[in-house]
Amino acid sequence: EAGVTQFPSHSVIEKGQTVTLRCDPISGHDNLYWYRRVMGKEIKFLLHFVKESKQDESGMPNNRFLAERTGGTYSTLKVQPAELEDSGVYFCASSQDGGRGNTEAFFGQGTRLTVV
Amino acid sequence: GDSVTQMEGPVTLSEEAFLTINCTYTATGYPSLFWYVQYPGEGLQLLLKATKADDKGSNKGFEATYRKETTSFHLEKGSVQVSDSAVYFCALKNSGYALNFGKGTSLLVTP
Numbered sequence: 448e449a450g451v452t453q454f455p456s457h458s459v460i461e462k463g464q465t466v467t468l469r470c471d472p473i474s475g476h477d478n479l480y481w482y483r484r485v486m487g488k489e490i491k492f493l494l495h496f497v498k499e500s501k502q503d504e505s506g507m508p509n510n511r512f513l514a515e516r517t518g519g520t521y522s523t524l525k526v527q528p529a530e531l532e533d534s535g536v537y538f539c540a541s542s543q544d545g546g547r548g549n550t551e552a553f554f555g556q557g558t559r560l561t562v563v
Numbered sequence: 564g565d566s567v568t569q570m571e572g573p574v575t576l577s578e579e580a581f582l583t584i585n586c587t588y589t590a591t592g593y594p595s596l597f598w599y600v601q602y603p604g605e606g607l608q609l610l611l612k613a614t615k616a617d618d619k620g621s622n623k624g625f626e627a628t629y630r631k632e633t634t635s636f637h638l639e640k641g642s643v644q645v646s647d648s649a650v651y652f653c654a655l656k657n658s659g660y661a662l663n664f665g666k667g668t669s670l671l672v673t674p
Contacts, residue, residue, distance in 0.1 A: 449608065480661070489567070490607075490652065492661035525607060550663065554599075554607035558648060 450556035454537050459561045465527040468558045472521070472541030477548065478502075480542075480552060481514060481521050484534040493537075498523060529562045536560070565590040569665035576643055576672050584638040584668045586627075586653035594655040596629050596636040597662065598619075601650045610638075610651070612613045643672045 452471040460466050472479045481493040493512070494504040498519035507514070511530070516522040526533050536559050539551040570585040588596065589591045598610040598620070611620030616631035636653060653665040 453606075478660070482662075482664075484667075487666065489666050490654075490662075490664035492663075495660050506661070532586075540607075551609050551612075556604070556606035 449464060451539055451541050451553050453537075453555035453558050456556065457559045457560060457561075459563060460529055462531055462562055463528045466529055466560060468524045468539075468560070470522045470524070470539030470555060472539070473553055474541075475520065475552075476541035476543050477519065478542045478552075479555055480540040480546065481522070481524055482538040482540065483535050484538065484557075487534075492537065494523075504533075526560075529560075531562050534560055534562045565594065565655060565657050565663045567653050567655055567663055567665035568652075569662040569668055571658045572650075572667070573673065574668060576670070578644045578645055578672055578674055580672075581639070582640040582643045582647075582652055582670070584653075584670070586636045586665060587635065588634050588653075588655050590634075590655055590657050590663075592657055593631075594657040596627070597639050597654040597656070598625070598627055599652040599654060599664075600653070601667075603649070609654065635664070641671075645672045645674055648672045 454469045479496040484490040492506040495502045496516045513525045536557040538557045540554045542552040566589045595614045597612045599607045600610045609643040611622040613629035619628045627638045650667045652667045654662045
């Protein structure tokens with residue numbers, strides 16, 4: 448069974464440009480999450496999809512970030528325009544149910560974004 | 564709000580040494596606690612978990628006990644190997660869906 452897959456693995460863009468990250472969850476997982484780790488900091492929750500609906504987007508830093516999950520399958524996270532402080536590793540995770548309590552979320556390998 | 568504090572790294576140990584990575588948490592209610600590991604070039608993997616007080620999670624020789632009285636979930640291994648070199652993250656999940664992570668502790672094990 449394929450795990451959570453993220454594309455690209457690395458991205459280097461200039462300040463002001465647009466970048467789109469993609470996440471393919473495990474097949475059959477309705478719940479999809481985005482997290483971000485800025486260098487030396489905690490991994491922070493960004494948002495949570497249940498199928499194609501945004502369940503919780505309280506962690507999204509500002510309106511330069513737009514996440515979508517068309518058809519409830521893969522998800523994209525667009526940053527437009529990118530700023531220097533957006534640099535970090537973006538993780539995607541998926542889980543079979545709502546993830547409350549002890550249900551395991553499976554993570555992708557992350558996309559390392561560098562804004563120069 | 565909920566938070567996790569774990570010891571700063573990097574931690575460097577010789578092979579077969581004893582490992583402890585400290586983790587304490589602040590949370591209301593009764594969270595579930597987790598240790599995740601990220602090996603070089605890979606994604607986060609669940610290492611072990613505990614869902615209630617006094618539970619002990621264990622996997623691959625690693626152990627951690629959920630101590631509510633000290634709000635701690637310290638990770639231990641009796642004899643580390645070079646292959647254990649990775650970044651270790653302590654995390655909690657409370658009533659919501661999101662995981663709250665610590666900053667991560669980098670472990671380097673030398674032969």
